[in-house]
Amino acid sequence: MFAYIIRRLVYGVVTLFALSLVVFLLIQFSGGSPLDRLKLNPRMQPVIAQLTELWGLDKPWYEQYFIWLRNFVTPVDVPAQEGLIVVLGKLGIRSWVAIAAAVAAVGYTVALFFVKVKANWWRTFRAFSIILTWLIAFWIIKSRIVFALNWGISFRGDGPVWDNIFGAAGNTFRLGATALLLALIVGIPLGIYQAIKQYSFFDQLGTMLSFITFSTPIFIIGVMLQLILALYMERWTGVKLFYVVGMTSSGYEELGRGLFGLPSLAQLGDVIQHLTLPAISIAAISMAGYSRFQRASMLEVMHSDYLRTAKAKGLPRRTVVVKHALRNALIPIVTLVSLDVAFIIGGAIITESIFGWPGVGRLYIGAIQSIDYPTIMAVVMAIGAGVVVMNIVADILYGVLDPRVRYD
Amino acid sequence: MADPLLNVEDLRTYFSTEEGVVKAVDGVSFKVDAGERRGVVGESGCGKSVTAMSIMRLIEPPAGEIVTGKVEFDGRDLLKLTEADMQQVRGGDIAMIFQDPMTALNPVYTIGDQLIETILLHQDVSKSEARDIAITALDDVQIPHAGKVMEDYPHQFSGGMRQRVMIAMGLSCEPKLLIADEPTTALDVTTQAQIMNLMLELAEQRNTAVLLITHDLGVVAGFCDSIQVMYAGSIVERGTGDEIFHNPQHPYTWGLLGSMTRLDESQQERLNSVRGAPPSLINPPTGCRFGPRCDFAQDICREALPILHQSQEGQKVACHRSDELDLKSIAIGATS
Ligand SMILES: Nc1ncnc2c1ncn2[C@@H]1O[C@H](COP(=O)(O)OP(=O)(O)OP(=O)(O)O)[C@@H](O)[C@H]1O
Ligand code: SF4
Ligand SMILES: [Mg+2]
Numbered sequence: 001m002f003a004y005i006i007r008r009l010v011y012g013v014v015t016l017f018a019l020s021l022v023v024f025l026l027i028q029f030s031g032g033s034p035l036d037r038l039k040l041n042p043r044m045q046p047v048i049a050q051l052t053e054l055w056g057l058d059k060p061w062y063e064q065y066f067i068w069l070r071n072f073v074t075p076v077d078v079p080a081q082e083g084l085i086v087v088l089g090k091l092g093i094r095s096w097v098a099i100a101a102a103v104a105a106v107g108y109t110v111a112l113f114f115v116k117v118k119a120n121w122w123r124t125f126r127a128f129s130i131i132l133t134w135l136i137a138f139w140i141i142k143s144r145i146v147f148a149l150n151w152g153i154s155f156r157g158d159g160p161v162w163d164n165i166f167g168a169a170g171n172t173f174r175l176g177a178t179a180l181l182l183a184l185i186v187g188i189p190l191g192i193y194q195a196i197k198q199y200s201f202f203d204q205l206g207t208m209l210s211f212i213t214f215s216t217p218i219f220i221i222g223v224m225l226q227l228i229l230a231l232y233m234e235r236w237t238g239v240k241l242f243y244v245v246g247m248t249s250s251g252y253e254e255l256g257r258g259l260f261g262l263p264s265l266a267q268l269g270d271v272i273q274h275l276t277l278p279a280i281s282i283a284a285i286s287m288a289g290y291s292r293f294q295r296a297s298m299l300e301v302m303h304s305d306y307l308r309t310a311k312a313k314g315l316p317r318r319t320v321v322v323k324h325a326l327r328n329a330l331i332p333i334v335t336l337v338s339l340d341v342a343f344i345i346g347g348a349i350i351t352e353s354i355f356g357w358p359g360v361g362r363l364y365i366g367a368i369q370s371i372d373y374p375t376i377m378a379v380v381m382a383i384g385a386g387v388v389v390m391n392i393v394a395d396i397l398y399g400v401l402d403p404r405v406r407y408d
Numbered sequence: 409m410a411d412p413l414l415n416v417e418d419l420r421t422y423f424s425t426e427e428g429v430v431k432a433v434d435g436v437s438f439k440v441d442a443g444e445r446r447g448v449v450g451e452s453g454c455g456k457s458v459t460a461m462s463i464m465r466l467i468e469p470p471a472g473e474i475v476t477g478k479v480e481f482d483g484r485d486l487l488k489l490t491e492a493d494m495q496q497v498r499g500g501d502i503a504m505i506f507q508d509p510m511t512a513l514n515p516v517y518t519i520g521d522q523l524i525e526t527i528l529l530h531q532d533v534s535k536s537e538a539r540d541i542a543i544t545a546l547d548d549v550q551i552p553h554a555g556k557v558m559e560d561y562p563h564q565f566s567g568g569m570r571q572r573v574m575i576a577m578g579l580s581c582e583p584k585l586l587i588a589d590e591p592t593t594a595l596d597v598t599t600q601a602q603i604m605n606l607m608l609e610l611a612e613q614r615n616t617a618v619l620l621i622t623h624d625l626g627v628v629a630g631f632c633d634s635i636q637v638m639y640a641g642s643i644v645e646r647g648t649g650d651e652i653f654h655n656p657q658h659p660y661t662w663g664l665l666g667s668m669t670r671l672d673e674s675q676q677e678r679l680n681s682v683r684g685a686p687p688s689l690i691n692p693p694t695g696c697r698f699g700p701r702c703d704f705a706q707d708i709c710r711e712a713l714p715i716l717h718q719s720q721e722g723q724k725v726a727c728h729r730s731d732e733l734d735l736k737s738i739a740i741g742a743t744s
Contacts, residue, residue: 199470304511305506305508305511305512306511306512306513306514306515308466308506308512309506309512309513309514309574310514311466311498312464312466312498312499312503312504312506313498313499313525313526313529313577314495314496314497314498314499314500314526314529314530315495315499315525315529316492316495317491324514324517327516328514328515328516331516401516402515402516403515403516403561403563404515404561404563
């Protein structure tokens with residue numbers, strides 16, 4: 001299992017490496033120079049010289065690529081002579097807490113694999129507790145550690161790429177994770193219910209709605225939601241249910257903090273009012289897809305021999321469906337969802353522009369328009385890493401659901 | 409004579425399809441006594457499985473429906489039971505095992521899990537008692553290291569072993585009737601013999617009645633007390649093993665036996681022994697359904713549907729000409 005994850009991570013790094021090369025080439029040969037816009041302003045001459053020097057913009061593309069690559073993996077502000085030891089010496093207490101959290105997460109993961117309990121609930125518990133531990137660890141590390149790689153300064157002049165990416169990635173994560181969750185908790189039960197009640201009115205209706213949703217472009221869904229659920233809604237009923245721009249209202253901080261510095265209920269409500277419409281826009285298509293796929297997979301399982309066995313044993317219909325059908329029917333969905341992560345991020349890129357959401361998508365589109373390649377590259381690499389990690393998580397989940405899967 | 413264990417009367421199970429109504433089982437009646445081993449033979453598609461599934465009430469609406477009939481088991485008409493009562497019968501009084509052991513067990517639960525589940529459903533025992541019963545059941549079907557394999561998943565077993573697990577699961581609740589739908593068709597010949605011997609031994613020990621469905625007459629020969637031959641949704645001949653094997657009265661049975669006696673000859677000939685293809689179950693031929701394929705058909709055969717009646721030889725047969733024909737003396741295949 002460990003060897004498997006390590007191997008997958010190595011493959012992941014190779015994939016990301018290839019990805020960076022391809023995207024770099026695409027940028028290089030798509031014409032135009034990142035400096036074109038700066039050249040319009042005569043006072044920018046020193047900046048241009050500095051950027052050219054820093055990124056080797058006057059050198060051949062492969063040299064530029066290696067300059068980018070070297071910078072990309074180099075921590076900021078570490079003079080070569082000092083080295084890692086000195087860096088560690090400079091860390092404050094908060095950073096040490098973060099490192100301790102990371103070590104604890106690794107330790108917990110290792111420890112769990114030495115506990116041998118041969119039961120389904122244990123496999124499930126183990127997988128989810130590890131995922132949870134890592135999420136918490138990541139959150140601590142991210143918020144506590146003072147660390148940055150030299151991903152450069154945005155060519156558009158809006159600051160260090162590293163900071164921009166991590167700020168935007170958090171926002172996109174909030175949007176994407178909500179959308180994914182929404183698609184899962186609506187799409188999957190919908191498909192299951194449709195399969196159980198095959199050919200019923202509800203099933204037919206679900207099928208029709210799924211097809212309509214599935215064939216509607218995401219930006220149309222987004223704009224329709226804005227019009228109907230926000231603008232017309234407010235105009236006709238006077239109730240402002242949803243916002244169409246931004247992540248929070250401008251008066252967010254005045255709403256008051258809750259206990260332990262967590263958001264108050266009023267703040268949470270404000271967040272939900274902003275989050276709902278863009279999240280639905282992204283989720284809608286995936287939701288329709290999941291429900292179709294889940295319906296098909298559930299139907300296949302319902303007609304399987306082992307379900308016939310379960311019925312012939314005298315199990316009540318509910319047990320037949322919940323215990324024997326469901327788990328088998330969920331197995332193929334895992335693959336679909338892991339592949340869908342990339343699609344959700346793609347959807348986020350479009351949706352963020354419509355809803356003025358300060359996420360990676362908006363950053364990305366802005367960066368492409370001004371050939372801001374440090375930012376483009378960083379966004380691509382961040383998304384690529386996200387997809388790679390999600391695929392590994394999906395493979396692990398696969399093994400939890402299906403005992404036939406062996407990691408070797 | 410004591411009441412039979414199972415008494416099926418005029419069972420009709422139809423499926424509605426796009427092409428029309430498939431009369432998969434069309435007026436089947438038979439009785440099985442306690443402890444009796446009955447073979448059901450017939451070509452593919454003649455309604456053997458549908459008969460079994462109807463007895464278990466596992467026909468899925470809306471496509472399939474038991475239109476009329478009576479399935480009396482132990483004095484109760486199963487077709488009139490509530491679904492909850494029927495669940496107690498399934499797996500408890502009547503157990504069923506299926507053709508393909510590779511797919512009959514749920515791949516994501518352990519063998520033990522699936523056995524214990526059945527036992528808890530039908531017997532008033534604790535979890536640990538159920539576990540003991542499950543291990544005994546696995547021992548009974550001669551699976552080595554029964555205690556250990558409880559934790560194994562189906563994919564870790566061979567086909568033969570899985571069928572043993574299915575038998576263990578079927579017999580763990582001491583059913584009065586075991587329906588085995590082609591239990592060995594998917595297995596290789598050696599394993600087939602082992603599984604049949606095992607079933608024979610266990611059924612005899614416990615006095616379990618068995619309804620053995622197969623299209624392989626060879627499998628029936630050593631196992632069953634009595635045999636019924638099905639053709640196109642109904643029973644065309646029923647009798648003891650001796651009667652059916654040594655003195656067939658229905659031309660279809662006679663043809664089937666031909667396929668068996670020529671087992672060593674070329675495969676081609678064997679398949680041709682009952683010439684023609686099974687009739688449509690949507691628009692069956694008028695008169696005798698076997699008529700279009702029968703070497704002895706005459707005008708009367710095309711006019712009236714022969715009904716199952718007592719023949720002079722002892723067994724029941726549904727053929728207009730059974731009494732005048734002396735099939736035993738005609739070399740098989742001589743007329744074709
Ligand atoms: N769900 C269904 N829908 C429509 N027709 C069906 C359905 N199930 C069975 N049938 C039809 O009923 C007929 C009898 O099928 P059955 O499965 O009982 O045959 P069988 O004698 O068991 O054959 P085999 O030896 O192949 O198992 C077949 O012609 C089949 O097409
Ligand atoms: S009734 Fe006629 S057609 Fe049918 S089996 Fe007998 S002889 Fe053949
Ligand atoms: Mg069958």
